[in-house]
Amino acid sequence: MKNQQVCPPSPRPLLDSTFPDFPSSSASQIIFINDWYHDTTDTIVNSLLSSQGYNSSFVAPSPQSGLVNGAAIYNCRFAEPGLTGEQKAQRDMPELRFPPDARVRLRFVNAGAHPVNWVSVDEHELYIIEADNTPTLPVPVHRISVNVAHRYSGVLLTSGRRIGDSFYLRAQINTACFGAGFPDLDPQTPLIFRIADEGHRLAKTLPRSRDWNDPTTGNCTDLDETVVVQHAPPQAEQISVFNSSRIGPLTTTDEAGLSDGISFLEWTLNNITYENFAYTPLLHQIVRGEDPNTGRIALITAWNVETVDIVIQNLNGPEHPFHLHGKPFWIMARSQGSVGPETIASLDLNTYNPLLRDTLGLPSGEWVLIGLVADVPGVHAFHCHIVFHQAQGLFGALMIQPDVIRKLQDPGGELPGALALLCAQGNPNVIDPGRRGRLRKRLFDLPHLDLLHRHSKTSTTTSPQPTHTVVHAQQHDKLHDATIRSGVGECS
Ligand SMILES: [Cu+2]
Structure with a gap:
């Protein structure tokens, strides 16, 4: 069997000028990591949001395979009984060619739906020079753990290699990060790298390279976040909390979960399960002067330009x-367990070289403080x-800055009229995807938010009135260039 997506993106140049600690790369290549499911996302999601679940489970499923630049060979020995198809071979996969004596910047992008992938190149270390657009110290590693939405640049050195040499790039799904079984998962997607110069015609022989011995399961954590250049963030003027939790059953036979009166699993932030009113975007609500704190989405508000x-x-x-x-964040502290309002203000923060990025993996039972x-x-x-x-x-x-957003309703504002008209065509009560009238019961009623209001270093995140008045003078200039960058719940 062969997956249908076989369109590797054409390489485009990536400049190394922002990575002064490492010599410029002489070649670059984007490596898209994805995951492939033998059912469509619609089928899976609609099942997860029904009392039947997906394969009798409400846990996010594993895919059947990964994809590298849109292609993979599924090894039929993993297939569930009764599934038939033509077994393709590695020679059917596209391959990538690089010149000898080159520094090849590989930019890994995990654009998948679920799995964390280990990426590696047989017998070649990768020098990490970037994480989510932030330059890092060039650290040689055997494998890079690439979480969903993460991007890394790893430099591959082809010095000492000769024309015709070949070896594998491997994307290997870390099964330890799944919450459920994965009986029909083919976890490894290899792609052939071949050393070639322009004009050479090379036989497509299979590499004999060997994978690194480092394990590809376990250690479901991000890159060491101290391996970055120094960049001190400013002092915070507000501290808020997103508490992530679960309600409902894990499987259709999870009696404890079902006894709570909810027939399928829901995730919550600050006790709120998000409901996407597809034709009533939050951005439009704010422009209309409405209070978006309707209990349908967990919101943290920054009224001013502030940290x-x-x-x-x-x-x-x-x-x-x-x-x-919209904004990358500094990862300033993280640990196991949980923190309460009495300890948040006294946490030991990394203000020396915190990693600036826009996605972080947060393992079960852990907390992180971002700025x-x-x-x-x-x-x-x-x-x-x-x-x-x-x-x-x-x-x-x-x-x-909801007050700035609201000014967009003035004549000449920046909210596109066509967008407003598009939303007006839909039913404002439609909840997407497939969510209608459910019994709602909250199991977790943590006191953090209320207590934070009374904490000396913190303040409310839900008041409709501005509560933060500290605005650095030098930051006012940024307002002139500020534009609306994001609208949660855009019309679908
Ligand atoms: Cu999640």
Whole structure:
């Protein structure tokens, strides 16, 4: 069997000028990592959001294989009984060619729906020089763990290689990050790298290269976040919390979960399961002067240009790759367990060289504190990047400067009229995907948010009135260039 997507993207140049610690690369190649399911996402999501579940489970499923630049060979020995098809071979896969004596910058992008992938090149170390657009110290590694939505640049050196040499790039799914079984998963997708110069005609012989011995399961964590260049973030003026939790059953026979009165699994942020009213975007609500704090989405608000710290806690889920739109954030502290309002203000933060990125993996039972400068007015989605968890409600938003957003309703404002008209054509009560009238019961009623209001270093995140007045003078200039960058719940 061969997957249908066989369109590797054409390489485009990536400049190394922002990575002064490493010599410029002489070649570059984007490597897209994806995952492939033998059922469509519609089928899986609609099943997960029904009382039948998907294969009797409400846990995000594993794919059947990965994809590298849109292609993979599925090894039929993993197939479930009764599934038939033609077994393709590695020679049917596209391959990539690089010159000898080159520094090849490989930019890995995990554009998949669920799995964490280990990427590696047989018998060649990769020098990591970038994580989510942030330059890092060039560290040689055997494998890079690439979570969903993560991007890394790893430099491959082809010095000493001769024309015709070949070896494998491997993307290997880390099965330890799944919360459920994976009986028909083919976890490894190899792609042939071949050394060639222009004009050479080479036989497509298979490489005899050997994989690294480093394990590809376990250690479901991100890159060491201290391996970055120094960049001190400013002092925070607000601390808020996103508590991630679960309600409902894990399987159709999970009696404890079903006894809660919810027939399928939902994820929550601050006790709210997101419901996407597809024709009523939050951005439009704010422009109309409405209060978006309707209990349908967990919101953190920055009223002014200010530095915001956010504590994210994964109270009882599997590892979640949390992602924030609009602004990258510094990862300033993380650990196991949970933190309460009495300890947040006294946490030991890395203010020396925290990694600046826009996605982080948060393992089960751990917390992380991120910091960012809220200077881009808009409604910026904050969500788990596992698409099934998004559909199950693990989705919130950071609302920056709603007062600035509201001014867009003035004549000549920037909200496209066509967009407003498009939304007006739909039913404002439609909830997407497939969510209608469910019994709602909250199991977790954590006191963090309310207590934070009374904490000396923190303030409310839900008040409709501005509560933060500290605006650095030098940051006012940024307002002039600020534009609306994001609208959660755009019309679909
Ligand atoms: Cu998740």
